[in-house]
Amino acid sequence: MAIAGTIPVAKWLAKIKRRSDVGCRLCKRAREQCGASTENLEETYGHINSVFWDGMATTVTAVHHFIWRHLYASMQAAQTPASKLRFVTPDKENSMNTLWQEEEFEQIYRQEPLTEKAVEIEKTISVHLKEHPRERHDFDPTMFYENRFWNWRPDGIVMNKNHQTLYILEFKRSSDRNEDFLRVKEYETNEQHKSIVEALKVAAPEWTFKQINVLAVCSSGRPFL
Helix, strand or coil, X not given: CCCCCCCCCHHHHHHCCCCCCCECHHHHHHHHXXXXXXXXXXXXXXXXXXXXXXXXXXXXXXXXXXXXXXXXXXXXXXXXXXXXXXXXXXXXXXXXXXXXXXXXXXXXXXXXXXXHHHHHHHCCCCCCCCCXXXXXXXXXXXXXXXXXXXXXXXXXXXXXXXXXXXXXXXXXXXXXXXXXXXXXXXXXXXHHCHHHHHHHHHHCCCCEEXXXXXXXXXXXXXXXX
């Protein structure tokens, strides 16, 4: 059914005249409860497999974290003693603010130049789709961008103090029905943590900072060419 595009979601049911609309009723109800916009809520196969399925947010998030924790633990178990890697967030993701409070991160960079550069970059990044519009106006502009930066939560942080290298790991899931899904997800993920990577490079130029993206694909059975 996934291959044929006939999964019984609202968009398909509307196409065969079994429903009068294509909207996701679960997401509509969830967004109405928090006062968010209910526009552009098509229930498609990709929608119900994405983290933007608001109506099942708790379940989707739990599945996302379960898969990532398994992958992260597997990476940690596979490393050799010679690698000298330290997996900083083995149990759960931490905000940038929480990470900075750890002593070894304070030794890598100072907070002031990091914040200054981060705010400059954050201003070029669009407001996240799941961010409520009112949140942006609860602070003055600079405070809004500072808070957004320090609240970013990379999925994983791995560091090698001997080589002065820090890796930022980010996990995404995607359907492969869109032929351009790899490029789109790569762009979205790099954009999400652009302020972290670029600001760290300025605050600690003697270190190397790299982002590594991990993508899990919900296969539709479409052959790759």
